[in-house]
Amino acid sequence: MNLSPQTQLEMQRRMLRIRRFDERASKMVKRGQIPGTVHTSIGQEAQVVGACMALGEGDYMTGNHRSHGHPIGKGSPLGPLMAELVGKATGVCGGKGGSLHLADFSVGSLGESGIVGSSIPIATGAALSSKVLDNGHVSLAFFGDGAANQGCLYEAMNLAGVWKLPIVFLCENNQYALSTPAHTVTSGVIADRAAGFGMPGVRVEDGQDVLAVYDAVHTAVRRARRGEGPSLVEVITYRYNEHSEGLKLGTDYRDQAERAQWVERDPIVVFRQRLVDDGVATAEQLDALEAEVIEEVDEAVQFTNDSPFPDPSVAFKDLYTEPIGALA
Amino acid sequence: MNLSPQTQLEMQRRMLRIRRFDERASKMVKRGQIPGTVHTSIGQEAQVVGACMALGEGDYMTGNHRSHGHPIGKGSPLGPLMAELVGKATGVCGGKGGSLHLADFSVGSLGESGIVGSSIPIATGAALSSKVLDNGHVSLAFFGDGAANQGCLYEAMNLAGVWKLPIVFLCENNQYALSTPAHTVTSGVIADRAAGFGMPGVRVEDGQDVLAVYDAVHTAVRRARRGEGPSLVEVITYRYNEHSEGLKLGTDYRDQAERAQWVERDPIVVFRQRLVDDGVATAEQLDALEAEVIEEVDEAVQFTNDSPFPDPSVAFKDLYTEPIGALA
Amino acid sequence: MTVMSYLGAIGAAQREAMEADPSVVIIGEDVEANVYGTTGGGKSRSDKGDFLQMFGSNRIRNTPISEEVIVGAAAGAAMTGLRPIVDLSYSSFLYMAMDQFVNQVAKNRYMFGGQASMPVVFRSAMFYGLNTGAHHSDRPYPMFMNVPGLKIVVPATPYDAKGLLRTAVDSDDPVLTFEACILWGTKGEVPEEEYRIPLGEARTVRRGDDATVVAISSAVPAAIAAAESLAEDGISVEVIDPRTLVPFDTEAVIRSVQRTGRLVVADPAHRTCSAAAEISAMVAEEAFESLRAPIVRVTTPDTQIPFSPSLEKQLYPSGPRITEAIRRVIGQPTSMPSHGARDMDQLATQAPR
Amino acid sequence: MTVMSYLGAIGAAQREAMEADPSVVIIGEDVEANVYGTTGGGKSRSDKGDFLQMFGSNRIRNTPISEEVIVGAAAGAAMTGLRPIVDLSYSSFLYMAMDQFVNQVAKNRYMFGGQASMPVVFRSAMFYGLNTGAHHSDRPYPMFMNVPGLKIVVPATPYDAKGLLRTAVDSDDPVLTFEACILWGTKGEVPEEEYRIPLGEARTVRRGDDATVVAISSAVPAAIAAAESLAEDGISVEVIDPRTLVPFDTEAVIRSVQRTGRLVVADPAHRTCSAAAEISAMVAEEAFESLRAPIVRVTTPDTQIPFSPSLEKQLYPSGPRITEAIRRVIGQPTSMPSHGARDMDQLATQAPR
Ligand SMILES: Cc1ncc(C[n+]2csc(CCOP(=O)(O)OP(=O)(O)O)c2C)c(N)n1
Ligand SMILES: Cc1ncc(C[n+]2csc(CCOP(=O)(O)OP(=O)(O)O)c2C)c(N)n1
Ligand SMILES: [Mg+2]
Ligand SMILES: [Mg+2]
Numbered sequence A, B: 001m002n003l004s005p006q007t008q009l010e011m012q013r014r015m016l017r018i019r020r021f022d023e024r025a026s027k028m029v030k031r032g033q034i035p036g037t038v039h040t041s042i043g044q045e046a047q048v049v050g051a052c053m054a055l056g057e058g059d060y061m062t063g064n065h066r067s068h069g070h071p072i073g074k075g076s077p078l079g080p081l082m083a084e085l086v087g088k089a090t091g092v093c094g095g096k097g098g099s100l101h102l103a104d105f106s107v108g109s110l111g112e113s114g115i116v117g118s119s120i121p122i123a124t125g126a127a128l129s130s131k132v133l134d135n136g137h138v139s140l141a142f143f144g145d146g147a148a149n150q151g152c153l154y155e156a157m158n159l160a161g162v163w164k165l166p167i168v169f170l171c172e173n174n175q176y177a178l179s180t181p182a183h184t185v186t187s188g189v190i191a192d193r194a195a196g197f198g199m200p201g202v203r204v205e206d207g208q209d210v211l212a213v214y215d216a217v218h219t220a221v222r223r224a225r226r227g228e229g230p231s232l233v234e235v236i237t238y239r240y241n242e243h244s245e246g247l248k249l250g251t252d253y254r255d256q257a258e259r260a261q262w263v264e265r266d267p268i269v270v271f272r273q274r275l276v277d278d279g280v281a282t283a284e285q286l287d288a289l290e291a292e293v294i295e296e297v298d299e300a301v302q303f304t305n306d307s308p309f310p311d312p313s314v315a316f317k318d319l320y321t322e323p324i325g326a327l328a
Numbered sequence C, D: 001m002t003v004m005s006y007l008g009a010i011g012a013a014q015r016e017a018m019e020a021d022p023s024v025v026i027i028g029e030d031v032e033a034n035v036y037g038t039t040g041g042g043k044s045r046s047d048k049g050d051f052l053q054m055f056g057s058n059r060i061r062n063t064p065i066s067e068e069v070i071v072g073a074a075a076g077a078a079m080t081g082l083r084p085i086v087d088l089s090y091s092s093f094l095y096m097a098m099d100q101f102v103n104q105v106a107k108n109r110y111m112f113g114g115q116a117s118m119p120v121v122f123r124s125a126m127f128y129g130l131n132t133g134a135h136h137s138d139r140p141y142p143m144f145m146n147v148p149g150l151k152i153v154v155p156a157t158p159y160d161a162k163g164l165l166r167t168a169v170d171s172d173d174p175v176l177t178f179e180a181c182i183l184w185g186t187k188g189e190v191p192e193e194e195y196r197i198p199l200g201e202a203r204t205v206r207r208g209d210d211a212t213v214v215a216i217s218s219a220v221p222a223a224i225a226a227a228e229s230l231a232e233d234g235i236s237v238e239v240i241d242p243r244t245l246v247p248f249d250t251e252a253v254i255r256s257v258q259r260t261g262r263l264v265v266a267d268p269a270h271r272t273c274s275a276a277a278e279i280s281a282m283v284a285e286e287a288f289e290s291l292r293a294p295i296v297r298v299t300t301p302d303t304q305i306p307f308s309p310s311l312e313k314q315l316y317p318s319g320p321r322i323t324e325a326i327r328r329v330i331g332q333p334t335s336m337p338s339h340g341a342r343d344m345d346q347l348a349t350q351a352p353r
Helices: A005-030 A043-054 A069-072 A078-086 A119-134 A151-163 A210-225 A256-265 A267-277 A282-308 A312-316 B005-031 B046-051 B069-073 B079-085 B122-134 B151-162 B210-225 B257-265 B269-276 B284-308 B312-316 C006-020 C050-055 C069-080 C091-104 C143-146 C160-168 C219-231 C251-261 C273-287 C321-329 C341-344 D006-020 D049-056 D065-080 D093-103 D141-145 D157-169 D219-231 D248-262 D275-286 D320-330 D343-345
Strands: A062-063 A109-112 A138-144 A168-174 A201-204 A233-238 B062-065 B109-112 B138-145 B167-173 B201-202 B233-237 C002-005 C024-029 C060-062 C083-090 C121-126 C149-155 C176-181 C186-188 C204-205 C211-215 C235-239 C243-245 C263-270 C298-302 D002-005 D024-028 D060-062 D085-088 D122-125 D150-152 D175-180 D188-190 D203-206 D211-215 D236-239 D243-248 D263-270 D296-300
Touching: A005 A069, A005 A078, A005 A267, A005 A282, A043 A069, A043 A138, A043 A168, A043 A210, A043 A233, A043 A267, A043 C143, A062 A119, A062 D141, A062 D248, A069 A078, A069 A109, A078 A282, A109 A119, A109 B284, A119 A138, A119 A151, A119 A168, A119 C069, A119 C091, A138 A210, A138 C006, A138 D188, A151 A168, A151 B151, A168 A210, A201 A210, A210 A233, A210 A267, A233 D211, A267 A282, A282 C083, A312 B167, A312 D263, B005 B046, B005 B069, B005 B079, B005 B210, B005 B284, B005 D085, B005 D219, B046 B138, B046 B167, B046 B210, B046 B233, B046 B269, B062 B069, B062 B122, B069 B109, B069 C186, B109 B122, B109 B269, B122 B138, B122 B151, B122 B167, B122 C149, B122 C186, B122 D065, B122 D093, B138 B210, B151 B167, B151 D065, B201 B210, B210 B269, B257 D024, B269 B284, B284 C006, C002 C160, C006 C024, C006 C050, C006 C160, C006 C176, C006 C186, C024 C069, C050 C060, C050 C263, C069 C083, C083 D065, C091 C176, C121 C160, C143 C149, C143 C176, C143 C243, C143 C263, C143 C273, C143 D141, C143 D203, C149 C160, C160 C176, C204 C219, C211 C219, C211 C321, C219 C235, C219 C263, C235 C251, C251 C263, C251 C273, C263 C273, C263 C321, C273 C298, C273 D275, C273 D296, C298 C321, C298 D275, D002 D006, D002 D157, D006 D024, D006 D049, D006 D157, D006 D175, D006 D188, D024 D065, D049 D060, D060 D203, D065 D085, D065 D093, D093 D122, D093 D175, D122 D157, D122 D343, D141 D150, D141 D175, D141 D263, D141 D275, D150 D157, D157 D188, D203 D219, D211 D219, D211 D320, D219 D236, D219 D263, D219 D320, D236 D248, D248 D263, D248 D275, D263 D275, D263 D320, D296 D320
Parallel strands: A062 A109, A062 A138, A138 A168, A168 A233, A201 A233, B062 B109, B062 B138, B138 B167, B167 B233, B201 B233, C024 C060, C024 C083, C083 C121, C121 C176, C149 C176, C211 C235, C211 C263, C263 C298, D024 D060, D024 D085, D085 D122, D122 D175, D150 D175, D211 D236, D211 D263, D263 D296
Antiparallel strands: C002 C186, C149 C243, C204 C235, D002 D188, D150 D243, D203 D236
16 A cells, blocks of 8 residues: 555544544543543554545544544544533534534544444444445444444444445454453454455454554445445554543553553554654654644643533433424 | 164154144134234244254253244144144143244243344343353254344354353244345355354255254254353255235245245155155154144144133233232 | 325325435335335235335335344434435334434434434334234333434324324434334325325314313224213213324313313323323323313233233223223213223232232 | 442342352443442442452353343343343443343243243443433433333432342342432441342332422432422421332322322433323322322423533432422422523423423
8 A cells, every 4th residue: 555645644643633632631531621431542543543544535434432533533623522522512512422422424423322332333324325325435333342242233244245335344452341351252253253244354453553454444445435345344452541531430450561562562653653764754744743733632622611611501402403392 | 963763753743743733823823713923834844843853851942933833843732832822721821922922931942032033142041041050951042044134143142152151043044034035135144154253153055854954953052062152053944834824914925936846845755755765664654653743733723722711810910920019 | 085094005105205305215124025015105015016116226125134223224324315214014123223213313413412313214013902912012102202302103094194104204303103003904085195294283083072082093093982982971072192292282182181171091002101191290280270080091001912812902992991981080980890991990000009 | 237338238239149049140241340339349449359259250240242132141041040130330221132121021921921930130320410421321211111021120228229139139020220320429327137128118208298209219319408498498398219110109109199289200211201200190090189289290301411511410300490399389489590490391391382
């Protein structure tokens, strides 16, 4: 795969946007500046960005509780995302969604789901409309290794298979579902499940390599775009932080040495080195890129702070498209 | 597999019991003597009996709407089954269940389900209790090619895989789900789906051969009994009659020539010939066997006719094990 | 005007909607072969495959048996440009997709601050009263009434079935229609031309002064029968069919109760947390001053549905049970034999007494 | 007596049940690591893994995220000799297994004519009021009340949480317990020795003569606060916590209303077809003659749950909203500012008005 320097720099920028945004969100939730909980994608940026960059602008995407990375990876502006996490009126969902329910339809992000597995059918439906309307859009469903044991995934894979829907099922295998190691609750290999449902299944063993992820997903997206149907891509990766931050539900029982090994292969550090080695950018250029991203995150926080909370009456809006009784 | 003559004759007897029972039920529902609807297993007897005979007496079984064959195959007496179809007080479920909800706990039949796929988790739970209590019982879940696209099957296969539960997932692939040809709604091959869930998957191509079915299921049962976990067995077979009789919901759009080809390989006729050829029984002995079965069915109908309908107050019994308000 | 069956009216509405808008598609099990009789052109069951020929397999989507993904995919498709009509065949199968209904279909627009709209109709038929036992006889609309964000339609006549379904397809919000199989064969007059019936407008089936009966789905003909039989005794009963449960025409019911002072609610759902409970609670709060008698619910008792013909039919609201309830609210001595309607209503709850 | 938190009481009940009977097993996601704090010995969150050590991995069954098969497998296991306690973590995840709940768990015993018994407990926690948005905040017990065959428990205190859970595990019928996360930290006295609380017995939390408030789950402390604030004005309010919704202690409620003549029902569920609707309907039918005022429901309006702290809290029954409702039923002028409790209740329905 020969990617333009521009594209490669954009990958690094998006990974940084996720990293810095989530680091900030993590701090804010611990300080009580974000209510509820957040699930960060720190450590998984290559997997998220490699997948998102393989999609076109008009393409659709759904995600899960580990939610910020997906819209950021798809190019969503940070201000309304951060404002949403805090519950401000300027949030991307007007403050109604919060961290677990980000959606930015302007970039094809059809919604993150707090219910594990539950958004996979939605992405399948978006692929169905692309097919019926013949508009060339591809769908991608992000879900975790934990979600890979929800039955709806297999219903979706089968349906997409028989109807040759343009969809990529993307399993973010960060090897844990909350406290539970994937290998203790997964019989067989996730990627291998594709074959029984009549579609290619690939496993990206090095999910910390953004280009490896991009390659695998790009192949799947092209196949979908050609009308040949769905694919399953499983990406092995790792989250650095707690499963969920802010709630103080149990702590993590992962081995700290295991974590340290993964941190050593940090996707952003690795790719930065590669960009320098390949002569795509200089260290100074990459520092500047990083500074830009930090500023963007600062601005998002500023935007959030400057924004009002929604009026209480907003709770009664948006349930239906037209008023039903006092509800609008 | 070397089966005793006795066992082989019992296979033929059970296939005949299903055939004659279902022929009678089919007639009765058309005459309005059975209310509602029945789904017959005519044509699928080898698949049902081959599977049931591979189980031991204490083993568990669940089934689906095509329901009569399973308990008959497991050795249930015919009288209470027939009485149940008519809604008599002496029915195996006291008239509360009907054709769609037969269950005979005395032979390990934990219940047929009118909801496609829904009984698979129940069988999985029976296997779990066998495992926890270490009592050596194996479970078998019967389901159709249509049910093979319900997500709960894959949740069950995965759970059984990780916990090495003693269960056999038995797919009765009669090539249609109601009006829908399996190949039009199934991506990939059902038996091949097992591999992705870490278990053996076999396809019995000639599901009209009772011994072939027995062999495949017996292998799976032994594996389960040894503590090695679940298997998936897919059996190719064919139903002769309408999907459902009595309701007059649409008719069948299968090719009549296709049906004729299958009828030519009738499992009962084929096995009869084989029993004679192998010297297991004489034609006269087999005629006598058949006469016995016909008499048994006649007696079941007589038993049914002689039985009263349940008192209306019975509608308020059995919801809970103890009275709640007026409900007992 | 033309005469149509309830089932035919549904087919006709589907055909019109498919013809009117190319973004309308039909998704469901066995829709291709017209097994349930509503994708064959709205004429008769023997018009097999009509819709498939008329609209093609791109728009008539025959599915695997996978309710969860069917419902979710229809929702996702509705969020991205289609207007699906989903045929879920029997209402008892909706539970398979409950997560999609509650967590996606009902919540997405709200959670996402109005970014999503969800023009999708989920049709299903309640197969009660036909001796198919507990797995096919459910009447689960009360559950869905407890889920904000859904609209819920319960037609009782061919005219309403057709007009409400057209409106449902036009709606940019998700609509669930619960059809009653026991009414499939009911014939009625239907205009030749296209028409719509607004959601949230009750129909006063019969005017009366002594008591109001609000009746749902197949309880409507039973309530009419009750009103007719009481008319012979000079008792004048108003029968209201709300037609849609969400939105609900509170005003029509309140106005009627203000006049009659008495309310019976006839609802084929299970009693506890039924639509009848909601309607009763609404009136007990908002028209209390007008009430001259207890509000009586005639429902299906809180038991599952038994198969045997000797057990099943008694459980649903019937003419005699509704008659009996009306006599109770107007303070007339009852005429039912023991083990009749009165007993049924005493057995009708999970509350110890 | 000893002091325990609500969450600790649940853990303690689980531990006692596991110790008492080897056929009791715990099945659920993340139960091994005691993520939710009830499989660690009932002491504190930091007792990680206690249950695993005490009872072993044969009885502490850490599952994949597969709610449908978890629920069904627990049911199947209960039909064949185990007595599972299933931890489904949050109540919003129950929909994933709705078919198993309705079509298998609730129906099997009945459909099979009493052949099956189903000693299984399904625990889940309602996470509302904690700013986690629409996907974690559900309070779905009314749906399950509409399903005959289930028993439904909604404890509001540590004492009840422990005593009711022991009874639930003893029950040979399926029981769903809905715990309120917002009460997890509530402390209360609990006997040292083992005890049970029968299902179907309400607790009169506070005696009073002027009005009855039936309050559910987290509405119980809100109702107590309302009663206390009204006591200052000389208004005497009776507060009843039904503790179980199925079976329901109708008699306790009726007796109280017969005395007070006024009823407010405070229920954190969505309004339409809520438990409050059922309780109101029950009283409107059976204690009509005693009622001196409309029955008022204080519920969560029929909207989904928004995330923003400026939006969410207002929606649930609070002390001030209950106070306001009581003032209404006793005919006192209200003191709420506009956009307060009264408005909330006007916004609280999907019915056009
Ligand atoms: C249906 C459902 N079950 C359980 C949960 C609770 N839960 C939230 S996240 C999570 C773990 C998810 O693991 P995985 O899919 O691997 O995603 P990851 O968090 O590792 O990114 C669980 C169990 C949920 N939100 N929804
Ligand atoms: C959840 C659910 N969806 C749909 C149906 C309606 N239905 C009953 S049987 C059937 C076909 C089942 O096909 P298959 O599983 O292959 O079994 P077969 O009838 O061929 O034996 C359908 C669609 C149902 N009963 N349950
Ligand atoms: Mg994971
Ligand atoms: Mg089949």
